[in-house]
Amino acid sequence: MNMMQRLSRVDAINWNRLQDDKDLEVWNRLTSNFWLPEKVPLSNDIQSWNTLTDKEKQLTIRVFTGLTLLDTIQSSVGAPVLMEDARTPHEEAVYTNIAFMESVHARSYSSIFSTLCTTRDVDDAFRWSEENPTLQAKSELILGRYRSDDPLMRKVASVFLESFLFYSGFYLPMYWSSHAKLTNTADLIRLIIRDEAVHGYYIGYKFQQDLAEATPERQQEVKDYAYELLLELYDNEVRYTESLYDEVGLTEDVKKFLHYNANKALMNLGFEPLFPSSETDVDPTIMAALSPNADENHDFFSGSGSSYVIGKAVATEDDDWAF
Amino acid sequence: MVGNLVYFSTKSGNTHRFIEKTGLAAQRLPLSRQAPVPQVDQPYILVTPTYGGGQAKGAVPGQVIRFLNDEHNRHLIRGVIAAGNTNFGDAYGLAGRIIAEKCQVPLLYRFELFGTDEDVAKVREGVEEFWKRQP
Numbered sequence: 001m002n003m004m005q006r007l008s009r010v011d012a013i014n015w016n017r018l019q020d021d022k023d024l025e026v027w028n029r030l031t032s033n034f035w036l037p038e039k040v041p042l043s044n045d046i047q048s049w050n051t052l053t054d055k056e057k058q059l060t061i062r063v064f065t066g067l068t069l070l071d072t073i074q075s076s077v078g079a080p081v082l083m084e085d086a087r088t089p090h091e092e093a094v095y096t097n098i099a100f101m102e103s104v105h106a107r108s109y110s111s112i113f114s115t116l117c118t119t120r121d122v123d124d125a126f127r128w129s130e131e132n133p134t135l136q137a138k139s140e141l142i143l144g145r146y147r148s149d150d151p152l153m154r155k156v157a158s159v160f161l162e163s164f165l166f167y168s169g170f171y172l173p174m175y176w177s178s179h180a181k182l183t184n185t186a187d188l189i190r191l192i193i194r195d196e197a198v199h200g201y202y203i204g205y206k207f208q209q210d211l212a213e214a215t216p217e218r219q220q221e222v223k224d225y226a227y228e229l230l231l232e233l234y235d236n237e238v239r240y241t242e243s244l245y246d247e248v249g250l251t252e253d254v255k256k257f258l259h260y261n262a263n264k265a266l267m268n269l270g271f272e273p274l275f276p277s278s279e280t281d282v283d284p285t286i287m288a289a290l291s292p293n294a295d296e297n298h299d300f301f302s303g304s305g306s307s308y309v310i311g312k313a314v315a316t317e318d319d320d321w322a323f
Numbered sequence: 324m325v326g327n328l329v330y331f332s333t334k335s336g337n338t339h340r341f342i343e344k345t346g347l348a349a350q351r352l353p354l355s356r357q358a359p360v361p362q363v364d365q366p367y368i369l370v371t372p373t374y375g376g377g378q379a380k381g382a383v384p385g386q387v388i389r390f391l392n393d394e395h396n397r398h399l400i401r402g403v404i405a406a407g408n409t410n411f412g413d414a415y416g417l418a419g420r421i422i423a424e425k426c427q428v429p430l431l432y433r434f435e436l437f438g439t440d441e442d443v444a445k446v447r448e449g450v451e452e453f454w455k456r457q458p
Binding site (some may be wrong): 020022025032194196197198205263267277287 | 334429431441
């Protein structure tokens, strides 16, 4: 089988000789996006945290513990296995950045915990995460692919983790933010969400390059496996979502958010979206919390005449432009 | 020519794929920064991805800036459509907003990655309608 050639030896990396300029583009993007949780004034959320009920607090801590597990997997196992499959030394270097940023993400949740929560509640949540069957099931589904000898499926699993599995968790801070609660925490989560978009995009791009070199039969096989894995993860995600969100009555809207992000994960892999728009219409207040102007009428085409939108003032860098 | 789009797409090809799905007449800007800047000869709608990250600097691909720095080309732009990702928060489709402001044309539409079937249908119909309404 014509699989990708692994890098067989280590040579000094030369960033002035690129095999794929996407590597430098993404490296620059990731490094300019670098941040640490200390940058976000989480303590401003203490008052807001105290307005949550005990159930809501427990839900929030559990959700963040689940996210911590995914970040830990991606940092300690996901990015390192992708490094072994890298096509260029620069791709390998990008994964070292991804691995580290996933550690920053995992560390950030602990910053939130130490700022807002009691040690006992946090310890309880970590114990919950170790015993929760659906959380453990998703971990196993991903780790199984990472440990397999199929480099294409390793990337598929990685994109599903980056672009799909996080979102049952990301929903909650966006929900709180839309209710003017835990807004600093939401700012921190938005930084994580931004990073995950670049990760999913880049790993998906590399996947598509690898896939293009495979035989048509192999391409079909991988595509089938990918949709199969997505559905398996999706079924589990629905159970996970129900176990967390039924109590607060949010399950149905979280599922829409799952559909919306599952489509984007598939697109990152170059595959067609699966869920129709009737199942991806997430509550607009959640979308606005995610992307503050996502809800503005930039659909000039179906607008009602008055929406002749000229872009809002943005501080542009004039030295980028000659005019 | 109905449609008449000018677009840029990086090696990942998401915007290219979106354009192909619309079936609209379109001209692709060269990927290479060394290639000569193409000249257009009729009004067009520009379709561009946004380089994600959140800052205005670097949001518009350099190849698109080079194309628009040509005064003749800039003169013929009538609208802009931007690709992006809502994960970038208020920078979603930022390249479109920057160009709309710089060139004083409407930001017509935004879509994510290579767009859903709904996005494709809306843009196909919208663009055809848009040209009909142009003086």
